[in-house]
Amino acid sequence: MADADTDGLAARRPLSPHLTVFKPILTMMMSIAHRITGAGLYVGMALLALFLLGAAVGGGAFSAVSWIGSGFIGNLLVLMIVWAIFHHLLGGVRHALWDRGLYMDAKGRELLAQGTLVGGILLTLLVFIFKTLAG
Amino acid sequence: MTVATRFKSGRTGPGDAYVSDHSGSPHARFMRLTSYALVPLGVLSAWWILGLAGKSLEGVRAEIGRPFPALVLLAFGVVGMIHARQGMDDIIEDYVHDKVLKAQAIVANTWASRAIAAIWVLAILLIAAPK
Numbered sequence: 001m002a003d004a005d006t007d008g009l010a011a012r013r014p015l016s017p018h019l020t021v022f023k024p025i026l027t028m029m030m031s032i033a034h035r036i037t038g039a040g041l042y043v044g045m046a047l048l049a050l051f052l053l054g055a056a057v058g059g060g061a062f063s064a065v066s067w068i069g070s071g072f073i074g075n076l077l078v079l080m081i082v083w084a085i086f087h088h089l090l091g092g093v094r095h096a097l098w099d100r101g102l103y104m105d106a107k108g109r110e111l112l113a114q115g116t117l118v119g120g121i122l123l124t125l126l127v128f129i130f131k132t133l134a135g
Numbered sequence: 136m137t138v139a140t141r142f143k144s145g146r147t148g149p150g151d152a153y154v155s156d157h158s159g160s161p162h163a164r165f166m167r168l169t170s171y172a173l174v175p176l177g178v179l180s181a182w183w184i185l186g187l188a189g190k191s192l193e194g195v196r197a198e199i200g201r202p203f204p205a206l207v208l209l210a211f212g213v214v215g216m217i218h219a220r221q222g223m224d225d226i227i228e229d230y231v232h233d234k235v236l237k238a239q240a241i242v243a244n245t246w247a248s249r250a251i252a253a254i255w256v257l258a259i260l261l262i263a264a265p266k
């Protein structure tokens with residue numbers, strides 16, 4: 001992969017993106033959100049793996065990890081993981097559409113950005129409501 | 136290192152846009168292929184993962200113990216962590232510029248992603264495999 005130069009020239013050059021000068025645009029925020037949810041899911045999967053292992057071993061091991069799946073923190077954590085899955089998933093669908101040259105005009109990409117944001121929240125809420133009614 | 140003398144690939148025609156002589160294209164294609172598998176796996180897994188919230192030990196075991204959720208979650212863990220390893224490599228390559236640090240971060244990511252997938256699979260098998 002590309003290696004940054006080491007003689008310090010890069011450090012002295014003004015680099016883009018300048019986090020402070022660009023106006024936040026929804027498509028840009030959704031691009032960044034895709035990366036953040038991807039990295040977040042990495043951590044989430046690690047926590048869930050520990051939770052599952054604790055459940056498999058049982059006894060004290062489960063007591064040690066049950067905070068990941070229950071209580072205020074656990075419920076919030078699971079809800080955030082589920083949201084991250086849906087948001088990141090829709091971000092992936094958006095990438096797949098763009099790969100095929102679809103929805104790339106100004107209107108289309110704005111629609112996809114809005115769809116990712118709203119859709120991620122909506123799917124999370126929907127599953128939450130269904131689960132609450134069912135359970 | 137060999138010096139390439141012939142232009143072997145590149146944007147040569149419709150559908151060839153992701154062909155190059157370096158590793159970036161297979162990498163991008165890999166992310167896309169794994170993501171296709173992760174769409175159905177992700178939707179179903181999200182459903183069952185949310186179902187784990189607030190459950191007792193018996194409740195968790197009962198949910199993971201059913202064959203269909205067990206198999207789907209198993210596949211989600213494995214494919215997800217293979218995909219996540221490559222994705223995290225991208226993030227490391229974008230942000231870690233120090234050569235040594237970058238190499239260490241890549242190795243750490245390789246083993247962390249394998250460990251997460253291994254623990255995930257082991258846990259589900261312990262719960263769901265017929266005894």
Ligand code: HEM
Nearest residue numbers: 016017018019020021022024028030031032033034035036
């Ligand atoms: C606050 C400022 C910004 C931040 C924090 C930021 C962050 C990011 C991140 C995390 C990615 C990787 C996610 C992805 O590949 O989808 C990315 C990709 C990219 N960004 Fe930005 N960005 C910023 C502003 C900009 C601006 C102003 C431009 C162009 C004028 C730009 C152009 C790009 C391009 C071309 C990519 C590659 C997209 C791809 O690989 O699919 N970014 N940026």
Ligand code: HEM
Nearest residue numbers: 035038039041042089092095170173177215219222223225
């Ligand atoms: C649920 C279904 C999923 C879909 C459809 C999906 C889709 C994608 C796609 C298309 C990319 C490439 C983005 C690009 O080219 O810039 C990507 C990146 C990534 N994914 Fe996923 N993914 C899913 C699940 C996951 C999971 C479960 C994890 C973590 C365990 C994860 C972690 C990552 C990471 C770390 C990246 C790199 C982010 C970046 O470069 O900005 N993904 N995902």
